[in-house]
Amino acid sequence: MSLATGRPSQILSIQYVRGIAAIGVAAFHGSLLTNVSFSVGNAGVDAFFVISGFVMWLITSGRNVTMAAFFGQRIKRVVPIYWVVTLFLALAASLKPNLFPRENPTVPHVVESLLFIPHVAPNGAAWPLLIQGWTLNYEMFFYLLVGLLLIISASTRLATLTVFIVILTCIGRLFPFVDRIxxxxxxxxxxEFLAGVWLAQAWISDRLPPVWLAWSMLWSGASVLVASNWLPNVEGFRVLIWGIPALLILTGLVSLEKSKTIRPRLRLLKLLGDSSYSIYLTHSLAILAITVLLARIGVNIAGQPYLLAPILVGAVAIGVVFYWLVERPLAGLLRPVRFPQNIGTQDP
Known part of the structure; x- marks a missing residue:
């Protein structure tokens, strides 16, 4: 608990959803190789976006935060291990191109990926070198918006951010842009980020739903997500089919946790939540490594649904090990770096 604000240093249900979301995305990518229908796993990205909006608003609202402090902490949290994994992939794809037939780590491609610049890759795909890094391009743009708003009055930030994001999305619907940026x-x-912001504002102002409604939102959101696994063309209606259920689930969980209706103390889920960023960044490489190892002993995973579970367990385990051996030590090395009016190094 933060004595200055009365807010918890971590909201456990948020951490748990982070872990589940990262595993869901990994399961989705694994399902593409094993011929399992699990498109709903990709909804983990939408949960991440709602969580990001929630967390960014919670750590800045009502606090004397400078722009330098905010950007500095976001860079420390997001950039180092993303660069580590991206540069490792660039090196591996250069040395073993047969393992990465679709990757072409040209210098411009790698640099634009590292700098979170949306672009078209040399192979024609609209992804950075590390494919899941596309979500970080959105994250960084959202951080930019939140950080810039720190220079205006706190009383007008929420309305300004809301209007600005609504205008941007309306522009995107009115004009058929081709440019990736x-x-x-x-x-x-x-x-989805904006929805998380408003959920955080409801948390701060104690305007969360009552317990009965929170349970209803939780179960209805989960039910829609499960049903969406059999819907075609979800991507075209992603915010409605995945974004809104993600918001409902998170609203239900944080409401129940704040009202102390549930008191989640699940060590495994806490570990997975803490490791979620590492799991998310490393899972595609981990799945590839597992696939190569299985191929060497004569096991072809293509169209083998029963292999999804062990592959997923292996990929998650590698992500947790990466968290312990790389992310945590790297965060410790960067912790002494200070910025004006530091807002702390740990997200809620």
Whole structure:
């Protein structure tokens, strides 16, 4: 608990959803190789976006935060291990191109990936070198918006951010942009960040739903997500089909936790939540490594649904090990770096 604000240093249900979301995305990518229908796993990204909006508003609202402090902490939290994994992939793809037939780590491609610049890759795909890094391009743009708003009056930030994001998404619907930067910065996915911001504001102002409604939101959101696994063309309606259920689930959970209706103390989920960023960044490489090892002993995972579970367990385990051996030590090395009016190094 923060004595200065009365807010918890971590909201456990948020941490748990982070872990589940990261595993969901990993399961989705694994399902593509094993011929399992699990498109709903990709909804983990939408949960991440809502969580990001929630967390960014919670750590800045009502606090004397400088722009330098905010940007500095975001860079320390997001950039180092993303660069580590991206540069490792660039090196591996250069040395073993047969393992990465679709990757072409040219210097411009790698640099634009490291700098979170949306672009078209040399292979024609609209992804950074590390594919899941596309979500970080959205994250960084949202951080930019929140950070810039710190120079205006705290009383007008919420309204300003809301209007600005709504205008951007309307522009994106009115004009058929081709440029990747314009597409990212006017995407309706920005509304998911905004939804998280408003949920955080409800938390701060004690305007969360009552217990009965929180339970209803939790179960209805989960039910829609499960049902969406069998819907075609979800991507075209992603904010509605995945974004809104993610918001409902998170609203229900944080409401129940704040009212002390549930008191989650699950060590495994806490570990997975803490490791979620590492799991998310490393899972595609981990799945590839597991696939190569299985191939060497004569096991072809293509179209083998029963292999999804062990592959997923292996990928998650590698992500947790990466968290312990790389992310945590790297965060410790960077912790002494100070910025004016530091807002702390740990997200809620």
């Amino acid at each position: 314009a597409l990212t910065d006017t995407s309706p996915l920005l509304l």
